[in-house]
Amino acid sequence: MDKTFKFAGVMGWPVAHSRSPVIHNFWVRQHKLQAAYGLFPVKPEHLTDAVRGIRALGIAGCNVTIPHKVAIMPMLDVIHPLARRMGAVNTVVAGVDGSLTGYNFDGYGYIQCLRDAKPDWKAGAGPVTVLGAGGAARAVVLSLLDEGAPRIRLINRTRGKAEAMAAEFGAAVEVHGWDERHEALADVALLVNTTNQGMHGHPALDLHLDRLPKTALVSDVIYIPLETPLLAAARARGNPTVNGLGMLLNQARRGFELWFGVQPQIADELRAALAATF
Numbered sequence: 001m002d003k004t005f006k007f008a009g010v011m012g013w014p015v016a017h018s019r020s021p022v023i024h025n026f027w028v029r030q031h032k033l034q035a036a037y038g039l040f041p042v043k044p045e046h047l048t049d050a051v052r053g054i055r056a057l058g059i060a061g062c063n064v065t066i067p068h069k070v071a072i073m074p075m076l077d078v079i080h081p082l083a084r085r086m087g088a089v090n091t092v093v094a095g096v097d098g099s100l101t102g103y104n105f106d107g108y109g110y111i112q113c114l115r116d117a118k119p120d121w122k123a124g125a126g127p128v129t130v131l132g133a134g135g136a137a138r139a140v141v142l143s144l145l146d147e148g149a150p151r152i153r154l155i156n157r158t159r160g161k162a163e164a165m166a167a168e169f170g171a172a173v174e175v176h177g178w179d180e181r182h183e184a185l186a187d188v189a190l191l192v193n194t195t196n197q198g199m200h201g202h203p204a205l206d207l208h209l210d211r212l213p214k215t216a217l218v219s220d221v222i223y224i225p226l227e228t229p230l231l232a233a234a235r236a237r238g239n240p241t242v243n244g245l246g247m248l249l250n251q252a253r254r255g256f257e258l259w260f261g262v263q264p265q266i267a268d269e270l271r272a273a274l275a276a277t278f
């Protein structure tokens with residue numbers, strides 16, 4: 001193998017379903033790089049050894065997915081301030097000195113996917129309703145606040161998790177009960193689903209859109225299927241919609257650039273290659 005060959009991958013358990021290799025290897029081929037991106041199936045009890053392995057093998061870095069996004073943090077040398085605020089790492093980059101830095105590009109990916117879909121989108125356009133209070137919600141809520149969202153109504157099945165997040169993120173985040181979710185759509189500029197409801201293998205999100213303004217942007221972080229029942233219902237009544245694929249693709253761009261030194265673009269051909277795997 002060439003000395004300049006670079007290797008990266010995604011660490012998770014299970015990880016076989018990950019579409020990240022399709023994305024990164026598409027860009028590797030497109031830019032004719034001496035590089036490859038693979039799957040690292042790492043059981044939780046092997047995480048410490050796997051992180052040592054990044055250093056020992058001279059790997060450029062990795063993406064980190066469930067269940068390692070939080071557990072890996074104390075094993076890294078540096079945590080980027082944004083990843084620290086998000087409380088999770090989704091990308092690890094090895095420095096020339098072997099030090100490992102943890103980043104989180106999920107929030108960047110989310111904001112960028114809204115901009116790609118609607119170039120004139122502005123976080124300050126009006127109230128936002130976010131459903132869910134898990135890892136994806138943290139990235140979405142924090143990045144929307146950083147972009148200037150004035151008010152976020154946070155609604156989660158388990159209210160206590162939403163309350164803990166609101167207490168951490170400040171007064172712009174107000175918690176509403178799960179039973180109030182239909183009413184909490186009145187006058188919003190953006191509705192975001194960050195729950196797993198509507199994802200392949202899960203029931204549709206139980207949400208009535210009657211109160212939602214027709215101009216509100218409706219976004220789902222789910223990308224399998226590309227159009228969730230929520231997005232289909234929103235599109236049918238005339239709302240603009242954005243699926244979760246752009247979030248996945250845009251967060252991937254940042255890691256790719258740090259590992260391989262090339263800023264990749266999201267071409268229609270790549271979207272089609274990915275869609276063909278669903």
Ligand code: NAP
Nearest residue numbers: 132133134135136137157158194195196199221244247248
């Ligand atoms: P997570 O931390 O496990 O959170 C799951 C969320 O779904 C929680 O808010 C949970 O509520 C809620 N939920 C689960 N079952 C529910 C039900 N029956 N009714 C209502 N709410 C329910 O997961 P995550 O990492 O945030 O991921 C959530 C979704 O985002 C997944 O579909 C994932 O694929 C997607 N995602 C996409 C991207 C992307 O790049 N596009 C990135 C990350 C995640 P409770 O707190 O009450 O359990």
